[in-house]
Amino acid sequence: MLKIDHLVKNYNTFSLDCSLEVLPGQIxxxxxxxxxxxxxTFHAVLGLLRPDSGKITLLGKDSQEITAKDKQKLGVVLSDSGFSGNLTIQDIIPVLEKLYDDFNKDFFMKQVEIFGLPYKKKLKDFSTGMKAKLKVLIAISHQAKLLLLDEPTAGLDVVARNEVLDLIRDYMTEDEERAVLISSHISSDLESLCDDFYMLKDGKIIFHEETDVLLDQYVVLKVDEAQYEKLDKSFILKVQKENYGYACLTNENAFYIENYPQIIIEKAAIDEIVTMLSGGDEQC
Incomplete structure (x- = not known):
């Protein structure tokens, strides 16, 4: 569905070098x-900025060969874009019907009613949650094959986040060939949604793993100073200093369970893994 091969974009104070792949049937x-x-990364995939180098393959084509017809197969949510705040849902329906040949008005209107979105209220007067739901609803209402969702749950409370994520789940159950790339700085939101994760740090992909592997094999060892000195650090990915001693992230839980039965070993949540990989020290 989407393959990014060493996408490079350089700015004065920031450089991106990203490679990732989104497969059919996966989030x-x-x-x-x-x-x-x-x-x-999202802007480059959508052609909203020109990369310095690299290749993007989108829907089986080089991104430079994507046509307007092809773009109808994309459902897009960007944090910095949307319809004019002076429009209403009533106003945007004719626009969507012209933009997308496969726009499903009946589905769209049913979801608008379910989510209690005001039909004639100006979008600028919508709550943050209403705006987020509307953006995702528009993205899934025209039989898109690939959703590109940049921070769709940003600024939402727990209830609104779950409602948005449920929309995405329902979208995926309808067609096994669909796919989603979704970004978030709140990784726990995606723990029960995604099949795999890529992690960006300072413009570089530093981590890629399937969710099942993350939840099954990644653990945090909690050790005091004496235990840390004796610890075999061959399989330690990151170390974080704590009041009690050290928290050590590893993806070889079986090794430490078998060889160090006396130390505390805890399952690592996605947020904890991301936090440690972002800020912990390398193994030492």
Whole structure:
């Protein structure tokens, strides 16, 4: 569905060098702190900026060969774009019907009613949650094959985030050939949604793993100073200093369970993995 091969974009104070792949039938998460390069990646995929080098393959084609017809197969949510705030949902429906040959008005209107979105209220008067739901609803209402969702849950409360994520889940269950690339700086939002994760740090992909592997094999060892000195650090990915001693991230839980039964070993949540990989020290 989407393959990015060494996409490079250089700015005065920031450089992006990104490679990733989104496969049919999968939801891929792109996580990282604000400023890591997530939005730059989305903008490059959509042709909104010109990369310095690299190749992007989109829907089986070189991105430079994508036609207007091809673009109808994309469902897009960008944090910095949307319809004019002076329009209403009533106003944008004719626009969507002209933009997308496969726009499903009946589905769209049903979802508008379900989510209680005001039909004749100006978009600028919508709450943050209403705006987010509307953006995702527009993206999934025209039989898109690939969703590109940049921070679709940013600024939402827990209830609104779950409603948006449920929309995405329902979209995927309808067609096994569909795919999603979704970014967030709140990685726990995506833990139950994504099949795999890429992590961006300072413009570089530093981590890629399937979600099942993350949740099954990644653990945090909690050790005091004496235990840390005796610890075999061959399989330690990151170390973080704590009041009690050290927190050590590893993806070889079986090794440490078998060889160090006396130390505390805890399952690592996605957010904890991202935090440690972003800020912890290398193994030492």
């Amino acid at each position: 891929t998460g792109l996580v990282g702190k604000n400023g890591a390069g997530k939005s730059t």
